[in-house]
Amino acid sequence: MASRYRCSLGALCMLLIMATAVIAAPTFVLPPLVRPASTEHHPGKVIWTDLVTPDIAGAKHFYGELFGWKFNDVHIGASDYSVALLNGNPVGGLYQRAVRPGEQRQPAWLTFIAVRDAAAAGRNILAHGGKMLTPTHSYPDRGQQAVFADPQGAVFAVLQSSSGDPEDVLAAPGEWIWSSVLTHDPDTDAAFYQDVFGYEVFEVPSNDGSTHILLSTDDYARASLNALPADAAKRHPHWLNFVRVDSATDTAARAEALGGRVLVKPFTDRHGGLVAVIADPAGAPFGLLEWTDTDSKQGAK
């Protein structure tokens, strides 16, 4: 009997040790979006982006040289993550995800949209035809986030920031300034995003005959929805984020020199400034957008 008691006690000790080890395991700590924390919330605003890449070292070199970003590395478990900073402020994350030999994957920037309640947003997304790719997960300091695909297949994430949402200010050069959804059917996709995030929806006049839609909250433009080009069968619906630059032409040339590719050459967009689309050396697409304080010149004509 005594030996049985000792055996049970030993098992209990083992369990306690295992439980302690699990509880004390390092958690993936991401920095808060806002320091000091605020009570501002802007549901529907794009408040974060994460690059998923097989080559985080190459990405850091490319984006560091191109935009002057600095990086804070986070190594936890098998994950390599780095927070990109501009003037000390976080502008995005770089996440290394291995690609198995022989496997071909498309690196991308993941777009995070602000929500007040990530779990409720998830239920709402599913109810309107979206698909959950990752369930809601809490990260200390950051908040709760989950990844979804809209009904057309464009991947995005929602983020319930525990430190509030970044204030509505004009992005500085080197910061993300704009986001677009390129999709097969902007009309029905606009209804999806409106139902989920409560956007006010504007049709934007265009000269190319295709549908251009603007999503807005708080009286600010948040994103555009655009029809994919005519050869849409070769193209997958996706979100595309744009970094503000002083010169899209110069930045595109520098991106090529750093190993990137120009996907869309700089052209004059409806606001009068130049826009371009680049692929980083691993193939992740992102946009460049010029914006000045006088960017009402085309619309004001």
Next chain:
Amino acid sequence: MKTLVHGRSMRGLMIIVFAAAAGCVAGGGYDGGAEVGYDVGFYEPFGYDYGGWGPGYGVGPPGRGFDRGRGGGHGAPHPAYRPAAPSRSMPSLPTRSRNR
């Protein structure tokens, strides 16, 4: 008898400890649990082209004062979404710079 009670208590305690530990790891709702690592890394489908925008393709935000009625209409006469009221002016980006 005393040993039997001891054994049952021990088994009960073990179950409670295990349940408590599991409860600390798995959260409620959609939470998949406190994995060590980052689980939102998604690659896009491979094999598709990007770009291919033709002349007149516009993706950027409208500038301030952009006229909603300018240019040709192209959208569905009865769109799936609820359009902003005609009285609403076209929104643009924030104008205020960050205080730094």
